[in-house]
Amino acid sequence: MTEPRQKALEYAHTNPQAFLEQLIALCKLPSISTDPEAKPAMQATAEFIANKLTSIGIENVAIMPTAGHPVVYGDYLHAGDDAPTVLVYGHYDVQPADPLELWNSPPFEPTLKDGNLYARGASDMKGQTMAGIFSVEAILQADELPVNIKFMIEGEEEIGSPSLDAFIAENADLLKCDLCLNPDAGMLGADKPTIPYSLRGLAYFEIRVQGPMGDLHSGMFGGAVLNPANELARLIAGMHDANGRITLPGFYDNVVELSDKEREELSRLGMDEDYYTNLTGAPELFGEKGYTPVEQIGGRPTLDVNGFLSGFTGEGSKTVLPSKAMAKVSMRLVPNQHPNEVEKQLKQYMTENARRGITWEVVKHAGGPPSITPLDSDAVKALAKGMEAVWGKKPLYYRVGGSIPVVAQIETILGAPSVLTGFGLPDDNLHAPNEKLTLDPWYKGIDALIHFFYNLEG
Amino acid sequence: MTEPRQKALEYAHTNPQAFLEQLIALCKLPSISTDPEAKPAMQATAEFIANKLTSIGIENVAIMPTAGHPVVYGDYLHAGDDAPTVLVYGHYDVQPADPLELWNSPPFEPTLKDGNLYARGASDMKGQTMAGIFSVEAILQADELPVNIKFMIEGEEEIGSPSLDAFIAENADLLKCDLCLNPDAGMLGADKPTIPYSLRGLAYFEIRVQGPMGDLHSGMFGGAVLNPANELARLIAGMHDANGRITLPGFYDNVVELSDKEREELSRLGMDEDYYTNLTGAPELFGEKGYTPVEQIGGRPTLDVNGFLSGFTGEGSKTVLPSKAMAKVSMRLVPNQHPNEVEKQLKQYMTENARRGITWEVVKHAGGPPSITPLDSDAVKALAKGMEAVWGKKPLYYRVGGSIPVVAQIETILGAPSVLTGFGLPDDNLHAPNEKLTLDPWYKGIDALIHFFYNLEG
Numbered sequence: 001m002t003e004p005r006q007k008a009l010e011y012a013h014t015n016p017q018a019f020l021e022q023l024i025a026l027c028k029l030p031s032i033s034t035d036p037e038a039k040p041a042m043q044a045t046a047e048f049i050a051n052k053l054t055s056i057g058i059e060n061v062a063i064m065p066t067a068g069h070p071v072v073y074g075d076y077l078h079a080g081d082d083a084p085t086v087l088v089y090g091h092y093d094v095q096p097a098d099p100l101e102l103w104n105s106p107p108f109e110p111t112l113k114d115g116n117l118y119a120r121g122a123s124d125m126k127g128q129t130m131a132g133i134f135s136v137e138a139i140l141q142a143d144e145l146p147v148n149i150k151f152m153i154e155g156e157e158e159i160g161s162p163s164l165d166a167f168i169a170e171n172a173d174l175l176k177c178d179l180c181l182n183p184d185a186g187m188l189g190a191d192k193p194t195i196p197y198s199l200r201g202l203a204y205f206e207i208r209v210q211g212p213m214g215d216l217h218s219g220m221f222g223g224a225v226l227n228p229a230n231e232l233a234r235l236i237a238g239m240h241d242a243n244g245r246i247t248l249p250g251f252y253d254n255v256v257e258l259s260d261k262e263r264e265e266l267s268r269l270g271m272d273e274d275y276y277t278n279l280t281g282a283p284e285l286f287g288e289k290g291y292t293p294v295e296q297i298g299g300r301p302t303l304d305v306n307g308f309l310s311g312f313t314g315e316g317s318k319t320v321l322p323s324k325a326m327a328k329v330s331m332r333l334v335p336n337q338h339p340n341e342v343e344k345q346l347k348q349y350m351t352e353n354a355r356r357g358i359t360w361e362v363v364k365h366a367g368g369p370p371s372i373t374p375l376d377s378d379a380v381k382a383l384a385k386g387m388e389a390v391w392g393k394k395p396l397y398y399r400v401g402g403s404i405p406v407v408a409q410i411e412t413i414l415g416a417p418s419v420l421t422g423f424g425l426p427d428d429n430l431h432a433p434n435e436k437l438t439l440d441p442w443y444k445g446i447d448a449l450i451h452f453f454y455n456l457e458g
Numbered sequence: 459m460t461e462p463r464q465k466a467l468e469y470a471h472t473n474p475q476a477f478l479e480q481l482i483a484l485c486k487l488p489s490i491s492t493d494p495e496a497k498p499a500m501q502a503t504a505e506f507i508a509n510k511l512t513s514i515g516i517e518n519v520a521i522m523p524t525a526g527h528p529v530v531y532g533d534y535l536h537a538g539d540d541a542p543t544v545l546v547y548g549h550y551d552v553q554p555a556d557p558l559e560l561w562n563s564p565p566f567e568p569t570l571k572d573g574n575l576y577a578r579g580a581s582d583m584k585g586q587t588m589a590g591i592f593s594v595e596a597i598l599q600a601d602e603l604p605v606n607i608k609f610m611i612e613g614e615e616e617i618g619s620p621s622l623d624a625f626i627a628e629n630a631d632l633l634k635c636d637l638c639l640n641p642d643a644g645m646l647g648a649d650k651p652t653i654p655y656s657l658r659g660l661a662y663f664e665i666r667v668q669g670p671m672g673d674l675h676s677g678m679f680g681g682a683v684l685n686p687a688n689e690l691a692r693l694i695a696g697m698h699d700a701n702g703r704i705t706l707p708g709f710y711d712n713v714v715e716l717s718d719k720e721r722e723e724l725s726r727l728g729m730d731e732d733y734y735t736n737l738t739g740a741p742e743l744f745g746e747k748g749y750t751p752v753e754q755i756g757g758r759p760t761l762d763v764n765g766f767l768s769g770f771t772g773e774g775s776k777t778v779l780p781s782k783a784m785a786k787v788s789m790r791l792v793p794n795q796h797p798n799e800v801e802k803q804l805k806q807y808m809t810e811n812a813r814r815g816i817t818w819e820v821v822k823h824a825g826g827p828p829s830i831t832p833l834d835s836d837a838v839k840a841l842a843k844g845m846e847a848v849w850g851k852k853p854l855y856y857r858v859g860g861s862i863p864v865v866a867q868i869e870t871i872l873g874a875p876s877v878l879t880g881f882g883l884p885d886d887n888l889h890a891p892n893e894k895l896t897l898d899p900w901y902k903g904i905d906a907l908i909h910f911f912y913n914l915e916g
Contacts, residue, residue: 098772200677211738211741213738216889219790219861234694234698237695283669296682297682302680304687308771310763311763316617318764318765328769330676402675434672
């Protein structure tokens with residue numbers, strides 16, 4: 001008789017087309033969490049996930065309301081008290097798709113090309129969410145689950161998970177677990193299985209400045225009235241010094257420096273200047289002096305303008321002195337920074353530097369602390385072993401530049417560590433036009449997760 | 459028998475309602491010259507002006523094509539060779555009306571309230587253009603014209619008159635004149651008849667910067683990739699020093715300093731800091747150190763951001779590292795600066811200061827040199843006398859912050875000085891939502907122009 005693990009892997013290998021068709025159906029749903037008009041699509045997407053969980057035998061499936069978009073929950077708790085309980089995290093929401101004109105195929109009409117699936121959310125993270133579900137489906141088809149499992153698939157990750165904190169706290173008993181599997185990270189390459197051991201946090205703000213009461217004629221008033229767009233540009237420019245360091249008061253006070261060992265490990269990833277210029281098309285890199293690109297992205301905090309709007313931006317010319325300017329500015333944080341501290345630092349900077357010819361306000365949109373996952377935990381070891389079985393090589397460990405606030409929330413509220421994985425690639429165009437998922441490592445990832453659950457058994 | 463001048467004034471005083479109705483009809487036409495979709499409205503507006511000129515007896519009326527929007531021409535040349543020939547300038551185009559949501563009444567549905575007519579273009583300058591035409595209508599109803607007259611009403615002033623230079627050069631014989639009456643300036647107050655003796659020039663650019671090839675995830679790349687929005691903000695911030703002086707290389711080399719006499723005259727206008735803060739609602743003024751507000755606006759050059767766009771500017775948050783940023787930046791110029799020189803200075807600044815993590819281009823949208831009009835010319839004296847007859851006081855003379863490139867073009871190509879006037883007020887919301895024309899000074903202005911034409915006779 002075939003070993004259950006082998007039967008589960010065979011099931012997965014027999015059903016790639018079915019897996020793909022289900023992912024395509026999911027990616028057709030425009031579940032843009034930041035868009036108030038996308039609420040029906042959000043509901044339909046939650047129902048899609050709930051129906052899928054039910055169809056593979058998951059129990060207690062429910063679409064649970066929050067202050068914002070609902071969470072899809074389900075569990076299967078038949079492995080006994082001695083087996084670990086794994087909370088599988090995912091999110092069914094996606095980023096906005098604009099600018100639409102830069103997509104080669106419509107963002108919500110999933111399109112296969114050269115082994116990739118192009119669609120908004122294909123990689124971030126409908127593909128990863130479904131990989132987790134398919135791996136459990138494969139095991140359940142072959143065998144009983146070797147672990148107890150709970151699913152928590154949220155709908156607000158792309159807007160900073162504003163309701164999840166309260167949801168986890170209110171449902172702490174329901175969600176109680178020994179560890180969380182979070183496949184919202186990615187791989188460094190299709191043949192480079194990867195376990196990220198650190199995530200940056202996020203603090204996302206909108207800075208609004210107002211000068212005159214209304215837009216003015218730039219000839220009749222220009223020269224005597226402080227221009228809010230010029231002033232906001234000056235304030236933003238002053239947030240960095242010439243070496244690319246951030247000047248908000250106290251910004252680096254709690255930053256833990258990279259250890260020599262970490263810097264050595266990161267240098268082995270081969271992600272050098274050429275790697276990033278080729279990947280991004282940037283003419284040249286620029287970052288904080290004294291750090292390599294992979295250190296700047298994984299181990300150092302940032303301050304980026306995500307959006308800037310003022311005055312007349314249409315075709316041609318309009319000689320207006322705008323009354324307002326707005327910038328979306330976000331910081332990526334590293335241990336041990338905290339978004340609440342950064343908010344204070346930003347406001348202090350504005351208080352100290354803004355000229356009195358404008359008024360300003362800082363609105364917080366999203367935030368989550370950074371985190372580090374222990375490399376020597378059973379969970380990480382189980383995943384590493386699974387990856388080695390599939391790819392035939394040990395995984396790389398590295399620090400992720402992105403933010404997954406839920407990792408910190410689960411650790412804080414449920415006391416459970418998260419093991420991070422994911423099977424997207426660096427050129428997947430996350431949050432950008434032409435997002436794609438490369439299918440080969442995605443299928444391998446499903447196998448690796450099957451191994452992971454069996455390896456956890458002990 | 460009543461004096462002809464008196465008969466003309468009586469005609470004007472008998473017909474205020476007819477004048478107003480015609481202005482309202484004209485303001486209903488959305489002649490936005492920068493909007494490619496407004497071409498039919500532009501044509502309809504040119505036809506409206508042409509029909510009006512024909513109806514009052516102007517001869518040789520023609521809608522003359524240019525590379526852009528057409529010019530309306532007409533003349534009445536029966537005063538003899540000894541009488542001066544006056545070219546009456548106007549423009550029938552208007553600024554865009556956005557942001558539409560800030561208008562209290564629709565911009566192209568002229569609305570009367572408290573003695574004001576609210577509409578895009580009511581003050582700038584459909585009202586002023588019609589004041590010139592009504593004054594000639596009044597004289598022609600009463601008498602022969604005491605001067606030879608030509609009308610040149612263009613359709614591209616609000617986009618910097620790109621076709622007018624060539625139009626004037628190609629039609630120099632047709633447009634030949636002794637002086638130009640240009641009512642595209644304004645008054646300092648309803649009871650302050652005003653003759654502006656200087657105009658600032660304009661140099662209007664769009665700066666486009668590009669970093670990575672496409673938008674990036676700010677977590678996965680932020681820290682190592684130069685953010686085009688941050689960089690453009692830094693470049694714009696660096697265009698001023700802490701004293702509000704512009705840092706483009708050589709920018710002040712050709713600037714003629716205000717004389718002590720001019721500064722004394724300007725100080726008599728009563729346009730102090732309170733005047734401008736009350737008018738604009740700005741919390742506090744800010745301008746070049748060492749100059750008063752009226753000097754900063756009339757006699758000193760500026761560099762203002764007219765528009766800034768980058769990344770995600772919708773509702774909520776999107777953690778994008780934008781690939782592009784765009785700013786519309788324009789300079790108001792004073793004698794003897796020239797827009798072509800300023801273009802070189804801006805490009806030199808960008809070459810010297812832009813980091814190599816971005817590429818950039820500077821596109822010129824519009825430009826016109828500054829000008830000064832002689833105070834002791836016959837034309838200015840004729841207008842001053844006319845204003846004194848209507849308002850019972852001598853006019854004020856001051857320097858205008860706005861730009862009227864046609865004044866320099868007419869002086870350069872036709873060798874004719876321009877006398878500037880206009881009956882709009884400083885709070886008319888030119889180029890902004892809720893533009894209005896206050897009717898009382900506008901009616902007085904029609905009378906003053908009737909006097910002007912008779913005074914010119916000698």
